[in-house]
Every structure is written in C-alpha cells, then in structure tokens.
Amino acid sequence: MNAVKLLLVEDDPLLGEALYEALDRKGYRTRLAVCGAEALSACCDESFDLVLQDVRLPDADGLDVLADILAAQPRCHALVMTGQATVEMAVRAMKLGAFDFITKPFPVDVLLMKLERLLEFRSLEKKVADLTGAGGALGRIVTRAPAMQAVLDTLAVVADSEASVLLLGESGTGKELLGEALHSLSPRSAGPLVRVNCAAIPESLIEAELFGVERGAYTGAERSRPGYLEFAHGGTLFLDEIGELSQAVQAKLLRVLGERSSTRVGGTSPYELNFRLLCATNRDLPAMIAAGEFREDLYYRINVISLQIPPLRERREDIPLLAAHFIERFSSDPGKKIRMTPEVLERLMLLPWPGNVRELSNLIEQLSLLYPGQQIHQRHLPPSPANGQPLGTIFEKITVGIPLKEAITEFERHYIDRVLSSTGGRKSRAAEILGVSRKSLWEKLREESA
Numbered sequence: 001m002n003a004v005k006l007l008l009v010e011d012d013p014l015l016g017e018a019l020y021e022a023l024d025r026k027g028y029r030t031r032l033a034v035c036g037a038e039a040l041s042a043c044c045d046e047s048f049d050l051v052l053q054d055v056r057l058p059d060a061d062g063l064d065v066l067a068d069i070l071a072a073q074p075r076c077h078a079l080v081m082t083g084q085a086t087v088e089m090a091v092r093a094m095k096l097g098a099f100d101f102i103t104k105p106f107p108v109d110v111l112l113m114k115l116e117r118l119l120e121f122r123s124l125e126k127k128v129a130d131l132t133g134a135g136g137a138l139g140r141i142v143t144r145a146p147a148m149q150a151v152l153d154t155l156a157v158v159a160d161s162e163a164s165v166l167l168l169g170e171s172g173t174g175k176e177l178l179g180e181a182l183h184s185l186s187p188r189s190a191g192p193l194v195r196v197n198c199a200a201i202p203e204s205l206i207e208a209e210l211f212g213v214e215r216g217a218y219t220g221a222e223r224s225r226p227g228y229l230e231f232a233h234g235g236t237l238f239l240d241e242i243g244e245l246s247q248a249v250q251a252k253l254l255r256v257l258g259e260r261s262s263t264r265v266g267g268t269s270p271y272e273l274n275f276r277l278l279c280a281t282n283r284d285l286p287a288m289i290a291a292g293e294f295r296e297d298l299y300y301r302i303n304v305i306s307l308q309i310p311p312l313r314e315r316r317e318d319i320p321l322l323a324a325h326f327i328e329r330f331s332s333d334p335g336k337k338i339r340m341t342p343e344v345l346e347r348l349m350l351l352p353w354p355g356n357v358r359e360l361s362n363l364i365e366q367l368s369l370l371y372p373g374q375q376i377h378q379r380h381l382p383p384s385p386a387n388g389q390p391l392g393t394i395f396e397k398i399t400v401g402i403p404l405k406e407a408i409t410e411f412e413r414h415y416i417d418r419v420l421s422s423t424g425g426r427k428s429r430a431a432e433i434l435g436v437s438r439k440s441l442w443e444k445l446r447e448e449s450a
C-alpha cells in the first residue's frame with residue numbers, strides 16, 4: 001500500500017488539504033495539484049498509480065485534464081469527484097477510462113473505500129496482464145491452439161498450490177518452458193527454481209548432486225557440498241527427465257520426500273526439505289512401471305497433477321505463430337528477418353515435426369543464419385524429413401513369385417509415390433530427391449498411369 005502513488009487534483013484549498021492529510025495517513029504517496037496545468041506538469045515528472053480528479057478547475061475542464069493525464073499515463077486509474085454528477089458527464093468520464101465517481105460532499109471513509117476497490121481492480125488487471133502479457137510468465141509461451149490453451153489454464157490454476165506437478169510430453173514440446181512458467185506463477189516465485197537434468201548427471205554422481213555430500217564420504221569427496229534439494233530451499237525443485245533416475249536413487253528420493261527431510265551422502269544430521277516438486281519426462285512412466293523400471297509408489301508421489309503437453313503435429317495451427325516468433329528471435333537485426341512465402345508456411349504446417357517446437361526453432365535459426373533478410377522458398381528447406389525414414393510397408397506391396405523386372409518396376413512405382421507424398425505432391429522437389437530430371441519423373445508417372 002505504501003508504494004501507491006496518487007495524484008490529487010483539487011482546487012478547493014480546504015478540501016485539498018483535508019484529503020491530502022487523510023490519504024497521507026493511509027499511506028498513499030500523494031501529490032496535490034491545484035489546477036490543470038499543475039496536474040499535467042506533475043505527470044511529466046513522475047508516474048502515478050491513481051488519480052483523484054476534481055471536475056471544476058479554475059483553468060480548465062477537469063475531464064479534459066483527465067483525458068490528458070490518462071493519455072500520458074495509460075496505466076493510471078482514475079476516480080472522479082464532482083459537485084453535480086450528470087449522466088452526460090458520467091458517460092464522458094467513463095469513456096475516458098475513469099473507474100468510478102464520488103459526489104461531493106462525501107465522507108472520507110467512503111472515498112478511501114472506493115480507492116481500495118480501485119486498487120483491487122488494478123492488481124487483478126495486473127495479474128491478468130502478468131499471466132498473458134509479453135513479459136509475463138505465460139506470455140513467453142506462444143500458442144493459439146485450444147489444446148495447449150487448456151494446458152496453460154490448468155497450469156495457471158495449479159501454480160497457486162503446493163501440489164507436485166508432472167509435465168509430460170514428447171521431446172521439444174516445451175516442458176522446460178512450462179516448468180519455468182509454473183514456478184514464476186507460484187507463491188514460491190521469489191525463491192529459487194533449481195532445475196536438475198537427471199539424464200545429464202552420471203549415475204555415480206547423482207546421489208551426491210541431489211542430496212549433497214559430506215567430506216570424506218567416499219574417495220574423491222574432498223569437501224562437503226550441499227545438494228540440489230538444499231539449493232531449492234524455499235523454491236521449486238524441477239527434476240527434469242525423471243524417467244532416467246536409477247532404481248537406487250528413486251528409492252532414496254521416495255523416502256526423503258515422505259520424511260520431508262534428508263541427509264547428505266555420508267552425513268548424519270538431517271536437513272529439512274522445503275520445496276515444491278516439479279517433474280518432467282518424455283518417457284511413458286506407466287509402461288516403465290509395468291516393465292519394472294520405475295517405482296509405482298514414486299510415480300504416485302510425483303504425479304499429484306499431471307499436464308500432458310500435446311505434440312506440435314497435434315496443434316498445427318501453432319506452427320505459423322511459432323515460426324514468426326522464432327524469426328523475430330533469430331534475426332540479428334530487424335532488417336535481416338527472413339520472410340516466408342505462403343507455400344513455405346503451408347509446407348511447414350504439413351511436416352510431422354518429430355522434434356516438435358525445438359525442431360522448428362532449429363530450422364528457423366538455421367534459415368536465419370543462412371539467408372538473412374531473404375525470402376525463403378521451398379528449395380531452401382532441408383530435404384523432407386521423410387528422407388531417411390524406413391520404407392516400411394512398401395515391401396509388403398510386392399508379392400513374391402513375380403519376375404525381378406516386374407518387382408523392380410513395382411518397387412519404383414511405390415517408392416516414387418512415397419517421395420511424392422513427402423513433398424506434398426511437388427514434382428520438382430521429388431525429382432531432386434530422386435536424383436532424376438523433372439522430365440524423366442514426368443515420363444515415369446505417365447508410364448505408371450498408362
């Protein structure tokens with residue numbers, strides 16, 4: 001409350017003084033302006049959270065002044081004080097963005113109450129902006145797909161609790177990004193977010209890294225060190241790729257989570273656990289449980305709430321949006337942004353994206369480096385990812401017992417079909433991949449259809 005800066009625009013010296021004092025006592029940092037000119041000059045030297053505006057001023061119409069104030073400080077919220085509230089004036093003030101009115105004379109308490117309501121509204125508005133705005137935690141997550149939006153809505157709700165959250169999704173779908181958002185929306189956002197990539201730490205070190213180690217616990221432990229569980233004190237512990245933990249570490253983790261305390265490796269004095277647990281994996285944990293590779297009891301402990309992030313191929317409407325986002329991110333200066341033809345975007349939307357958003361990000365980064373400021377055409381795209389994929393069912397289409405020449409012709413026909421479908425039916429690109437001229441591809445296709 002102390003930090004709220006209020007501009008009081010009131011020409012009546014008695015009322016002005018009285019309000020100033022009441023507001024000051026309430027902890028508002030108030031500045032009094034006795035005319036329109038003074039109000040506007042105040043707006044030039046500092047920014048206000050609230051303005052309390054009188055309508056009749058000696059040098060100007062109060063609502064005109066308010067219009068200028070709000071134009072200069074669009075984040076400011078206004079409350080209008082007036083001797084006679086007419087409907088016409090009320091409409092005008094509301095159009096300007098005034099939040100509320102108060103009719104003179106009024107008890108100071110009523111005014112203070114209205115100001116408080118205004119502040120509540122303001123903080124609500126700010127919360128919404130924080131969630132969705134460009135700088136906000138969710139603002140960094142680019143999406144318009146309803147399936148993804150639903151995940152973000154749940155994330156925003158569960159962020160408020162202490163419940164353990166498990167983020168599921170294929171590689172590159174944005175698990176890490178969502179994990180960061182969850183932490184920054186949570187009541188622990190002022191505390192640390194400690195992310196541990198369980199797949200990146202060698203088996204022999206992971207226990208010491210997670211739980212800490214006392215000097216001399218084993219050869220090589222030259223000094224005592226806290227572990228990630230201790231570093232996360234007061235914040236969030238993000239165990240990324242949790243499916244990679246060994247059975248032994250799974251067992252110890254389960255135990256310490258249950259006890260809410262742990263000891264360092266080789267240590268005896270326990271430390272208290274104080275973190276919110278967040279885990280992520282691209283593995284199928286239930287399948288791992290069935291195969292005896294992941295502890296079921298640990299699974300239930302980490303999975304109080306699980307969020308399944310859909311793969312990019314199931315939210316293709318995000319592809320153009322993400323492409324634009326990465327073009328922005330990867331162009332060294334605004335004049336060097338790559339541009340994409342509609343055909344290229346269309347093509348991007350058709351690809352399977354097994355590496356999800358990360359794969360798209362990598363592609364845009366690569367194109368931005370290779371062709372700064374240029375128009376991207378289909379030929380700039382790397383060979384279709386269908387290349388290098390197994391032929392799969394083609395062989396099943398060729399029956400055993402036919403002469404070799406016929407089998408080869410059959411194979412050729414199916415192979416050309418597959419390549420053509422991987423290029424979205426574009427013959428010139430298919431010819432490039434097949435390593436034949438467009439003319440000879442065209443001839444082969446004519447033969448086929450004959």
Ligand SMILES: Nc1ncnc2c1ncn2[C@@H]1O[C@H](COP(=O)(O)OP(=O)(O)OP(=O)(O)O)[C@@H](O)[C@H]1O
Nearest residue numbers: 140141142170171172173174175176177282357358
């Ligand atoms: N919706 C999105 N909006 C903007 N950027 C995104 C989005 N989703 C993912 N990214 C970006 O894509 C890249 C991969 O995302 P991230 O590392 O979060 O994926 P992941 O699911 O953790 O992948 P892995 O399982 O491989 O660790 C990051 O650079 C991330 O910033």
Ligand SMILES: [Mg+2]
Nearest residue numbers: 172175176240
């Ligand atoms: Mg990740």
